[in-house]
Amino acid sequence: MGNFLAGKVIAVTGAGRGIGRAVATACAAEGARVIVNDYGVSTTGARPTSEVAREVVEQIESGGGEAVAVADDISTMAGGQRVVDVAQTAFGRLDGVVCVAGILRERMLFNMSEEEWDAVVATHLKGTFTVFRAASSVMRAQGSGTLIGFTSGNHQGSVSQANYSAAKGGIISLVRSAALGLHKYGVTANAVAPVARTRMSADVPMELKEIGEPEDVAALVVYLLSEHARANGITGQVYTVAGPKIAVWAQPRELRAAYAQAGSWTPETLADFLPGTVGMDPMPMLARLEEMREAAGRGARPNAGSARGPAGSREEDR
Numbered sequence: 001m002g003n004f005l006a007g008k009v010i011a012v013t014g015a016g017r018g019i020g021r022a023v024a025t026a027c028a029a030e031g032a033r034v035i036v037n038d039y040g041v042s043t044t045g046a047r048p049t050s051e052v053a054r055e056v057v058e059q060i061e062s063g064g065g066e067a068v069a070v071a072d073d074i075s076t077m078a079g080g081q082r083v084v085d086v087a088q089t090a091f092g093r094l095d096g097v098v099c100v101a102g103i104l105r106e107r108m109l110f111n112m113s114e115e116e117w118d119a120v121v122a123t124h125l126k127g128t129f130t131v132f133r134a135a136s137s138v139m140r141a142q143g144s145g146t147l148i149g150f151t152s153g154n155h156q157g158s159v160s161q162a163n164y165s166a167a168k169g170g171i172i173s174l175v176r177s178a179a180l181g182l183h184k185y186g187v188t189a190n191a192v193a194p195v196a197r198t199r200m201s202a203d204v205p206m207e208l209k210e211i212g213e214p215e216d217v218a219a220l221v222v223y224l225l226s227e228h229a230r231a232n233g234i235t236g237q238v239y240t241v242a243g244p245k246i247a248v249w250a251q252p253r254e255l256r257a258a259y260a261q262a263g264s265w266t267p268e269t270l271a272d273f274l275p276g277t278v279g280m281d282p283m284p285m286l287a288r289l290e291e292m293r294e295a296a297g298r299g300a301r302p303n304a305g306s307a308r309g310p311a312g313s314r315e316e317d318r
Contacts, residue, residue: 002029002030002031003030003031004030004031004222004223004226004228005027005030005031005032005222005225005226006030006031006032007031008027008031008032008033008095008096008225009032009033009034009035009087009091009092009093009094009095009096010024010027010032010033010034010035010095010096010097010098010225011034011035011037011070011083011084011087011094011096011097011098011131011135012024012027012034012035012036012037012097012098012100013037013038013074013083013097013098013099013100013101013127013131014037014038014099014100014101014102015034015036015037015038015053015056015100016036016038016052016053016055016056017038017052018100018214019100019150019194019214019217019218020038020098020100020101021056021214022213022214022215022217022218023098023100023214023217023218023221023222024036024056024060024067025056025059025060025063025218026215026218026219026221026222027098027218027221027222027225028060028063028065028066028067029063029065030222030226032065032095032096032225033065033066033067033090033091034060034065034066034067034068035067035068035070035083035086035087035090036053036056036057036060036067036068036069036070037053037069037070037071037072037074037083037101038052038053038056038069038071038101039071039072039073039074039079039101053069053070053071054069056069057069066091068086068087068090068091070082070083070086074099074101074123074127074130074131075122075123075126075127075130076130077130077133079130080127080129080130080131080132080133080134081130081134083097083131083134083135084097084131084134084135084137084138085134088138093138093142094135094138094139094142094145095139095142095144095145095146095225096145096146096147096148096225097131097132097135097146097147097148098148098150098221098225099127099128099131099132099148099149099150099171100150101123101124101127102120102123102124102127102150102164103119103120103123103124104120104161104164105117105119105120105163105164106160106161106164107160107163108159108160109162112162112163116163117162117163119163120163120164120167121163121166121167121170123167124164124167124168124170124171125166125167125170125171125174128149128150128171128174129174132147132149132174132178132189135147136178136182136187139182139185139186139187140182140185140187142186143185143186144186144187144230145182145186145187145188146187146188146189146190146224146225146229146230147175147178147182147187147188147189147190148189148190148191148192148221148224148225149171149172149174149175149189149190149191149192150171150191150192150193150194151168151169151171151172151175151191151192151193151238152164152165152168152193152194153193153195153240154168155168155169155171155172155193156283156284156285157283157285159289168193171191172191172238175189175190175191175236175238176189176236179235179236180236183235188229188230188234188235189235189236190224190229190234190235190236190237190238190239191237191238191239192217192220192221192224192238192239192240192241193238193239193240193241193249194214194217194240194241194242195240195241195242195243213243216241216242216243216244217241219241220239220241220246224239236251237249255281256277256278256279257278258273258277258278
């Protein structure tokens with residue numbers, strides 16, 4: 001066992017399988033005591049079971065580590081609070097939370113039901129909030145702690161995952177808000193946008209140029225939870241990890257600005273001024289979408305970049 005996280009208590013949601021499991025076991029291998037949370041549902045949110053969380057605890061314990069299973073649904077306030085309460089009861093503190101739990105409900109926007117929207121936003125975005133909310137109270141009192149949310153390259157937009165894309169974009173804003181609001185209390189917050197082979201990536205209808213394994217993602221998370229990252233002041237960041245590749249996303253900022261000469265704009269003055277002067281920032285995903293449609297027309301499997309891009313299936317099928 002290593003000691004990168006020696007003495008720390010880390011809670012991981014969605015820790016029963018895939019990336020969450022890799023994160024939980026990597027944290028334990030580096031000396032952390034781990035809260036393993038998993039509601040045990042399928043990728044669509046069905047068939048909950050508590051067994052998967054217990055299996056990870058047994059794996060950690062067999063390697064000489066310490067862990068406790070929590071099978072609560074973190075899309076509820078009570079579920080998020082329970083993750084934090086169990087950490088304090090079992091180990092007396094909480095040094096980091098990693099919110100990996102997520103589901104998919106793919107559908108074109110014009111066909112998406114309220115339930116398909118609500119279920120995805122509740123699991124990803126609200127599920128991150130409930131754990132962050134409960135954990136931040138403890139960390140504020142401690143004067144230290146780390147919050148890690150899981151986002152996706154799909155926060156740029158998606159053809160058939162408007163719910164997922166919106167939730168993942170919301171997580172980035174939540175992380176940045178946490179970084180700002182908790183900085184004076186010694187608490188950091190960052191987001192990870194992984195590209196790895198998991199249950200959720202198995203059905204991507206395209207080739208991914210850059211993709212890794214859950215263990216690649218776990219290594220980055222362990223670092224972000226460590227005192228090494230805290231010493232370097234890493235907070236409010238979004239990192240992509242895809243196999244051997246690691247990248248940082250830009251902070252949002254104005255690209256160009258202009259001012260009306262008469263003090264206010266009219267539709268007429270905007271028609272003359274906006275396209276040529278302020279302009280726009282082109283969407284890379286739109287260009288990629290055209291490339292994918294062209295490939296599909298040739299009968300080839302569409303090729304996407306490192307982030308999960310637009311779906312390759314026909315729009316009328318969804």
